[in-house]
Amino acid sequence: MIAILIVLYTLESFFALRYRSETRREGVCFRQTVFIVVIQFLFFVQILTRTGDFKYLFYYAAQLCDSVWTFALFPDACANSSRFILNQMGLLLMTGMTILLRIDAYKAAKQYFVIFLSLVAGILVATAVYYYDVLERIYWYYALSGFWRWAWYSSL
DSSP: OOHHHHHHHHHHHHHTTOOTTTTHHHHHHHHHHHHHHHHHHHHHHHHHHHHHOOOOHHHHHHHHHHIIIIIIIIIHHHHTTOOHHHHHHHHHHHHHHHHHHHHHHHHHHHHHHHHHHHHHHHHHHHHHHHHHHHHHHOOOOOOOOHHHHHHHHOOO
């Protein structure tokens, strides 16, 4: 069932590419959000039925908080954000958090906190770029600093 829903989500993603404007994508993006919530619920139903441990309900609540943050608060904080891109980010975050949870619940709890802080930082950066035009004009600086960090970490 989960695989079928992910295939349907993917088809909706390709259908959304037909439209260039965000207003024409609203219906597709709403259906994608519903798919994400249902897939997330089915992931946790599967985990609960296999393990029988109700501690995973807390992880489900944490993922719901991250999902609400991504789908409800992020578009309000960033007026020009693309709902289509946010849906893709939400699906990848949800899938990654579920995989981490299946590997090790303790490590997943740490990563959930890191993911939440990353989402907060993302909103703050996007809001700063929106309000301060100078940050948008120095994109080469961001590219060079990213390349420099990549080169430095690769040499370690």
